[in-house]
């Protein structure tokens with residue numbers, strides 16, 4: 407009987423379990439879960455603060471998921487080392503698990519720079535887990551001033567989540583704009599204005615360098631008082647198990663479309679990995695949930711002796727900020743076609759006859775048609791590109807292609 | 818499994834399917850109740866009326882759907898082949914809109930996603946199909 411071990415119990419692990427079971431209903435699956443929760447929807451922690459969801463509704467799979475899939479889950483324990491020769495994993499406390507194949511699905515961890523005086527701050531939080539969010543919720547009252555260090559997706563979603571709970575929210579970031587990894591300055595300014603209208607304050611091109619109790623010392627020399635501090639500077643892929651075992655790693659564990667690492671019988675999936683982004687050809691960590699599921703699934707199928715190649719990974723994100731939706735996909739290294747209407751933003755990036763990326767703010771209807779062109783590498787010569795830029799419609803395809811799309815069963 | 822298919826040659830572009838869909842999912846007892854209201858149907862007509870090309874777009878119920886794999890709330894799943902959404906779990910992030918290559922999904926009036934579930938909850942033949950005057954939308958095995 408096959409012995410499968412999965413390290414981590416997030417969405418990539420869930421994908422891996424489902425992938426294994428699609429090809430092998432017998433083998434034994436053991437899941438090592440540092441967090442003491444069944445797999446839940448990590449991106450929903452900010453919606454939980456807001457009251458748009460609650461812990462009871464945030465489960466990623468139903469209650470019978472592990473039992474139905476014959477999984478043993480070890481909660482509250484970390485794997486501390488992996489030996490690809492002995493084919494074993496050692497857990498905290500010394501328990502050793504042997505595997506035929508293992509999937510490392512350890513996700514990422516908040517990166518906390520070495521701030522001086524951080525230990526003097528009483529109420530400080532990161533924003534990655536359900537436990538983080540619950541602790542933060544308990545610490546904030548209607549009187550609290552909250553300082554969020556980091557104006558990326560996580561910091562801003564946290565600000566939105568806290569909006570109705572806290573008295574005052576300030577977000578600072580060393581970058582000159584918010585969401586700097588996915589938006590250029592023009593788009594970022596547009597979104598920032600909207601968020602500011604909700605009463606959130608920003609301090610950009612400035613960040614905390616140290617803390618003294620309830621005061622942040624800023625790079626600019628300013629001092630900012632706060633009651634609650636949230637550190638959302640960035641995340642780092644958890645690569646050490648594979649790296650220490652001699653596996654190839656960049657910023658993430660190196661994997662191919664089958665989820666294989668450079669070590670035999672060792673697979674990896676999700677936020678802890680880096681893979682090829684087909685929109686740019688570059689190797690990147692794509693820390694997004696869809697990627698985690700699909701990589702996990704492919705790894706699982708291959709671990710169980712099947713064949714699945716996840717070869718169309720692209721960065722993409724859809725997030726609302728106080729009702730304003732921002733969608734981005736692909737990479738922006740091509741030529742920019744700006745089709746922005748007055749009330750929003752719509753930019754397309756084109757390179758060598760292919761759509762490589764887009765930014766949509768406020769105008770997000772049917773955006774998946776655009777994403778499909780990137781994922782499927784559709785040559786723009788095969789569609790009505792001028793029409794596409796104006797409206798996302800199936801009219802951009804030939805009637806023959808439409809017949810396939812709407813007249814047949816599709817995968 | 819039976820799905821909804823469209824024959825664009827026969828589509829009149831009359832938008833009746835949109836009204837029949839909105840009505841079937843409205844809980845109203847009379848379609849006249851939709852009068853003067855903005856509707857949020859789960860099917861929509863696209864095309865170019867001047868060119869004489871129109872067609873209805875609704876969920877394809879893909880065999881291996883991207884929306885299911887991408888939903889950050891675990892709210893979309895497959896039930897007996899039908900792609901269904903649990904509106905209790907959806908938070909309206911629109912990731913499914915970002916990934917659906919058919920552009921078939923749009924949110925409901927409350928900003929929470931809704932989708933074609935082949936009228937499984939409304940009993941029998943999808944309302945868009947039974948109300949299509951020119952049989953441009955059919956409900957069939959492939």
Ligand SMILES: Cc1cc2nc3c(=O)[nH]c(=O)nc-3n(C[C@H](O)[C@H](O)[C@H](O)COP(=O)(O)OP(=O)(O)OC[C@H]3O[C@@H](n4cnc5c(N)ncnc54)[C@H](O)[C@@H]3O)c2cc1C
Nearest residue numbers: 414416417418440448449484485512513676677693694695
């Ligand atoms: C606030 C927030 C908002 C987000 N919003 C979005 C969004 O809108 N869209 C989107 O696509 N993505 C979003 N993401 C990202 C998304 O949550 C991740 O891409 C996804 O959760 C990755 O899944 P994973 O299984 O790879 O890793 P994780 O979900 O991080 O799971 C890894 C698990 O492994 C455990 N672990 C780590 N090391 C060990 C070890 N040695 N032994 C045992 N267990 C271990 C960790 O504790 C963790 O529970 C968001 C993330 C956050 C924090």
